[in-house]
Amino acid sequence: MAMASALPLLLVSPRPASVARFRPRAAPLSTAAVALRKSGSRVAMLKPLRAASCCNPAAADAAAGGVAAVRAKGLQLVAWYLLSLDKNPVATKAVTSAVLTLAGDLICQLVIDKVPELDLKRTFVFTLLGLVLVGPTLHVWYLYLSKLVTMSGASGAISRLLLDQFIFSPVFIGVFMSLLVTLEGKPSLVVPKLKQEWFSSLIANWQLWIPFQFLNFYFVPQKLQVLAANFVALAWNVILSYKAHKEVIAQ
Template structure:
């Protein structure tokens, strides 16, 4: 009885469903397999702890290193440019004001030489400012101008070129000029320090040993100076050795005179 009532429903024909167009203009069939549907997005694999940070750290470190390297390179280039500007300015000053430039340079070197002598060699508990002032003053008014005119005169006096000319200038500089100049410098130094009565004892005690030290230091250097350096730059070249010589000269000139 129940089967008889359901049977007419089963025999009724089903309506045919027409396919509907998709957004892409293609037909999606109801009978199409499910696999033709749009694939689901692939699951995102979670980053391990610190993974992204670990990848970024080398890049950041490399960037910092490059920045530091560029900054250091820029600093070196800037320092080099400033150094070249200073040298150019000094050479220009030598051309325009040769005597004044050499006098100031000698003053700075005598100042530094006396300070080094007092602090490093004599190890004084307190600086003798009067001694430093007199020593620096002689560098300004005596050493710089005298060396300027002496080297100028020497280049005109000895016109021989080559090794013979160098040796001739060296002999005149070390065995004629230096003995006289060291004696005059010590005499003026002791006098200006208020001890004129010690001039002769000081010369007897320190002049010859100072001359020997002068020869040991200056003969090798002056040979190279006269041989390779133009006359205009010879005082400048001598200034590089003058600092050491000023320390020696300050020590010799201020040694206590031993009474005979």
């Protein structure tokens, strides 16, 4: 009786094997999930590599060495220029002015005038004046100005500024334009050119140079004042080249 009563239970109860056989399977991953899992594994693999490359002492030392080398070359160049100023001040300032006038005229022709072809004669004359007139004249003028005005501080800087901008600059701009037009083979246009462009050039000169020259005379030692002025001179040379080469309008 006990065996008979137990038989239906054995027939109804599922077998362990059948339980395993009919265990529900996990839902298949979507394509996006698979891609996400793969990308996550790739990121996990790349993290150590990136950390190794970023934290590589050899790479860091190489980068630091490159920066230090560039800085050292820059300091050597500055030291060489300052030594040249001490040994050959006039020649160094003349060559520097020539380079800046050359660059200024080229920028003016290519960027402002947008000429189809460079006027090499114009560039040569403009550069020549930078070499033989601008650099040497500014050297002598700044040296004389420092001896003429011996006051220090703001009062001395203002005094030098007034002499530089209201006595020297008007004369120098007129001389420069006159020589430029003459050397370019147009001496008959000197007077019309001055009437048309001299005063507007002087106004542009004051707008650019008065703020800078005050700082230059106030903070910069005399022997470095031409060097400091060269940082502004490139922009001024572009303006001066444009003014000096504008076509004279017949009146």
